Amino acid sequence: MTPYLRPNIAAMQGYVPGYQPPDIATWIKLNTNENSYPPSPKVREAILAELGSDGARLHTYPSPSSQHLREVAGELYGFDPAWIIMANGSDELLNNLIRACAAEGDEVGFVHPSYSYYATLAEVQGARVRTFGLTDDFRIAGFPERYEGKIFFLTTPNAPLGPAFPMEYIAELAERCAGMLVVDEAYVDFACFNVLELVKRYENVVVTRTLSKSYALAGMRLGLAIGRPGIISALDKIRDHYNLDRLAQAACVAALKDQAYLLDCCDRIRDTREWFSSKLRLIGYEVIPSQANFVFASPPDRNGKRVYDGLYDRRILVRHFTDPLLCHGLRISIGTRPEMETTLTAIRDIG
Ligand SMILES: Cc1ncc(COP(=O)(O)O)c(C=O)c1O
Structure with a gap:
C-alpha cells in the first residue's frame, strides 16, 4: 500500500x-440509461456557433x-438565478x-438500492454510511422520526427500480431530516x-x-441543482471555478430552451x-x-444473469x-421503439 495516500482512499474500490x-x-x-435519441438539433447549432x-x-x-x-434555468423552473448552480454533470453536485x-x-x-455513487462519495469523504431498505408499498423502511445524519440522498424516481416517492411523503422526510435532504431527480x-x-417550502x-x-446530453456532462441561495453560494465556493466549458454552456442553453423537443422525446420514451x-408482462416477466x-x-425463473448473458x-x-437484492432481474434502459422491438424478440428467443 502506498504510504502517501489517505488509508480510506488507498483501500477503496472506486465507483464502476x-x-x-x-x-x-x-x-x-x-x-446506462442514456437517451437513444439525439439531442435537440439546436444543440449542434449552438456548439458550432460557439466554436x-x-x-x-x-x-x-x-x-x-x-x-x-x-438565468435560463431560473426562468424555466421558476426560481431566481441565485437559487441555481450549474455543474459538469449532476455527479459533480452530489460530490460537492x-x-x-x-x-x-x-x-x-x-x-x-439506489444510486451506488453516493456510497463512493461517502467513502472518499471518510463519512459513515447508513442505508435504509424499502417497504413493499415503496416507502423507506425504518426511517427514524428524526434522522440525524448530515445529508440524506433520495433518488426519485428510484434508480434502479423505477417508481417515484409521493410528493407529500418526501415533504415528510424533509421535516424528519435534521440535515440536508438531497432529492436526486435525474x-x-x-x-x-x-x-x-x-x-x-423547506430550507434543507x-x-x-x-x-x-432526458436531454440526451450524457456526453456533454451537464447538471444543475436548485436550493436556497446560502447553500448554492457554499457550493460555488467548492466547485472548480471554470467547471463548465464554453461548448457545454452553449449546448446547455440551447437544450433548455428547446422544451418542445424535450417534451416530444420524453413522450416517446x-x-x-x-x-x-x-x-414483458405477457411473457411472464415481473416489471x-x-x-x-x-x-x-x-424473468419468470428469476435468473437475471442468464438473460443478461443471452442478450x-x-x-x-x-x-x-x-447485489442479492437485484440479481434476479435486469435494469433495461428504454431506447427507440425499433431497439426495444429487437430487444423483446431477443428476450423471447432466450426464453
Ligand atoms: C440517480 C442518478 N443520479 C445522478 C446520475 C449522474 O448523472 P450525470 O450524468 O449528470 O452525472 C445518475 C447517472 O446515471 C443517476 O442514475
Missing part, C-alpha cells in the same frame, strides 16, 4: 460505471459562474454537496410530477437534475416504456411500474447487478 463498449455503434446499448469558424473563442475562459445558464455537509466520521444516508422528466416546490431541500438522460413493460427511462424486470451474446447491453 456501466460498460461503455469501444465499438459502441455495433451494440444496442441499454445499460466559430476557427475555434477562436476557445482561447478565453468560459463564464466561471455559467451566469447566463442560471457531500463535501459541503459531511465531515470525516459524520453520517450520510441513502436508500439501498429521471424526473420521465415522471408525472417533480418536487421543485419543496425547495421553496436541494434538488439535483441532469441533462444526461414513456410510450415505449409502457409498451415494452406490457409485452416494476417505472416513472423513469428504464424498467427493472425479472450480451446478441449484442444487446443491459445492466445486471450482482
Whole structure:
C-alpha cells in the first residue's frame, strides 16, 4: 500500500460505471440509461456557433459562474438565478454537496438500492454510511422520526427500480431530516410530477437534475441543482471555478430552451416504456411500474444473469447487478421503439 495516500482512499474500490463498449455503434446499448435519441438539433447549432469558424473563442475562459445558464434555468423552473448552480454533470453536485455537509466520521444516508455513487462519495469523504431498505408499498423502511445524519440522498424516481416517492411523503422526510435532504431527480422528466416546490417550502431541500438522460446530453456532462441561495453560494465556493466549458454552456442553453423537443422525446420514451413493460408482462416477466427511462424486470425463473448473458451474446447491453437484492432481474434502459422491438424478440428467443 502506498504510504502517501489517505488509508480510506488507498483501500477503496472506486465507483464502476456501466460498460461503455469501444465499438459502441455495433451494440444496442441499454445499460446506462442514456437517451437513444439525439439531442435537440439546436444543440449542434449552438456548439458550432460557439466554436466559430476557427475555434477562436476557445482561447478565453468560459463564464466561471455559467451566469447566463442560471438565468435560463431560473426562468424555466421558476426560481431566481441565485437559487441555481450549474455543474459538469449532476455527479459533480452530489460530490460537492457531500463535501459541503459531511465531515470525516459524520453520517450520510441513502436508500439501498439506489444510486451506488453516493456510497463512493461517502467513502472518499471518510463519512459513515447508513442505508435504509424499502417497504413493499415503496416507502423507506425504518426511517427514524428524526434522522440525524448530515445529508440524506433520495433518488426519485428510484434508480434502479423505477417508481417515484409521493410528493407529500418526501415533504415528510424533509421535516424528519435534521440535515440536508438531497432529492436526486435525474429521471424526473420521465415522471408525472417533480418536487421543485419543496425547495421553496423547506430550507434543507436541494434538488439535483441532469441533462444526461432526458436531454440526451450524457456526453456533454451537464447538471444543475436548485436550493436556497446560502447553500448554492457554499457550493460555488467548492466547485472548480471554470467547471463548465464554453461548448457545454452553449449546448446547455440551447437544450433548455428547446422544451418542445424535450417534451416530444420524453413522450416517446414513456410510450415505449409502457409498451415494452406490457409485452414483458405477457411473457411472464415481473416489471416494476417505472416513472423513469428504464424498467427493472425479472424473468419468470428469476435468473437475471442468464438473460443478461443471452442478450450480451446478441449484442444487446443491459445492466445486471450482482447485489442479492437485484440479481434476479435486469435494469433495461428504454431506447427507440425499433431497439426495444429487437430487444423483446431477443428476450423471447432466450426464453
Ligand atoms: C440517480 C442518478 N443520479 C445522478 C446520475 C449522474 O448523472 P450525470 O450524468 O449528470 O452525472 C445518475 C447517472 O446515471 C443517476 O442514475
